Amino acid sequence: MQRIFCFNKNKIATANRTIKANDSKYNASNKFAKNIISTTKYNIITFLPKNLFEQFRRLANAFFLFLLILLFIPQISSLQPITTLLSLVFVLVVTAIKDAVDDIARYRSDRQFNNRRSDVLIDKQLVRIYWREIKVGDIIRIHNNDFIPADMVLISTSEPSGLCLIETADLDGETNLKSREALETTIDLQDDLENLSKFDAKIECEPPNNNFLRFEGTLTWNQHIYSLKNENFLLRGTRLRNTQWAFAIVCYAGRDTKLMQNSDKPKFKRTKIDLWLNKIILGVKYFILTF
Incomplete structure (x- = not known):
């Protein structure tokens, strides 16, 4: 459909x-414009940088990345960064896999529509061609x-x-x-x-x-x-x-x-929980910087 x-x-x-x-x-x-459509969010080249950029737009991910950087500085922290590193990588990988699966589904749907066929009048004859060639x-x-x-x-x-x-x-x-x-x-x-x-x-x-x-x-x-x-x-x-x-x-x-x-490219979505967490993280950062 x-x-x-x-x-x-x-x-x-x-x-x-x-x-x-x-x-x-x-x-x-x-x-x-050609009759080919694309509703995908990424391609093979842009997936990694664009996906990481979008993930670090979440303040929670950016906050833990900031903490991870501090943990790698011996003068600031004596704690091992491995736990924080593994946790952050796990979240990033799981989210990236989910985004990739969703985008692959959009790509397959686009390909299905682009590869449908119709009869086009060419040189006094009806030629059956792909939609993408119309x-x-x-x-x-x-x-x-x-x-x-x-x-x-x-x-x-x-x-x-x-x-x-x-x-x-x-x-x-x-x-x-x-x-x-x-x-x-x-x-x-x-x-x-x-x-x-x-x-x-x-x-x-x-x-x-x-x-x-x-x-x-x-x-x-x-x-x-x-x-x-x-x-x-x-x-x-x-x-x-x-x-x-x-x-x-x-x-x-x-x-x-x-x-x-009437169709926009898929956008970075923020849930109410994300917005709520962002406010909490901003409050924590303000508290740390103040005291």
């Missing part, structure tokens, strides 16, 4: 983006019960009216299906790969943001401009239901999708 994310404060971007269908060179020149401007065919791989503007569906149904349970928890519709001007494209390959529309839309309930943009085709709204938009993380197929063009990929815009 896809992850469920809550709303964050609106993230501000500056400029609208322009996308051209079937024009990979133009879209590549804009350096849009780019902004690609035209994708979505099958019934498939997850939507990126944020896309709907072009046509198996229904003559251009309607389709999507399930948004993994985004908002609602189990009732919602309808989406293609613009009247693109409905007639249907699943004709020849015509879809010649589709040279230009889409201008708002910059990436985390508002699931809003999408604003325009589609320019055959010298006519058509308004795009949320009803024409398919979100990553939703699922096509009760519709044989649908074609759509990618507008936001990877970290720019609304799903990922």
Whole structure:
């Protein structure tokens, strides 16, 4: 299942983006985000320094490290530092193992999503590629019960009216299906790969943001401009239901999708006990320094 994310404060971007269908060179020149996602906190290189830094942000660990340094100075203490050293190392190792296990689970989940496949229109043919290879401007065919791989503007569906149904349970928890519709001007494209390959529309839309309930943009085709709204938009993380197929063009990929815009990197968490211990340790330090 896809992850469920809550709303964050609106993230501000500056400029609208322009996308051209079937024009990979133009879209590549804009350096849009790739459709690969990563929610991990560490990598092989940063794990040790970053994890130690985060652990010593806990005042308890920093306090015992300070005591350990004092124990290694003969002029200050005659006690053996081995007990304190082993205790501190044990805490650090156990915490590091736990953090590593959690991050490996996130990495495996990311890999599972990135290695899903979808049909992309390339040179008048549908080619099945990995989600991580999907780019902004690609035209994708979505099958019934498939997850939507990126944020896309709907072009046509198996229904003559251009309607389709999507399930948004993994985004908002609602189990009732919602309808989406293609613009009247693109409905007639249907699943004709020849015509879809010649589709040279230009889409201008708002910059990436985390508002699931809003999408604003325009589609320019055959010298006519058509308004795009949320009803024409398919979100990553939703699922096509009760519709044989649908074609759509990618507008936001990877970290720019609304799903990922609502997802923050894992943060250093402090429990109430940590905060309480920090206050006690600060009090002890103040007492030692005072007396």
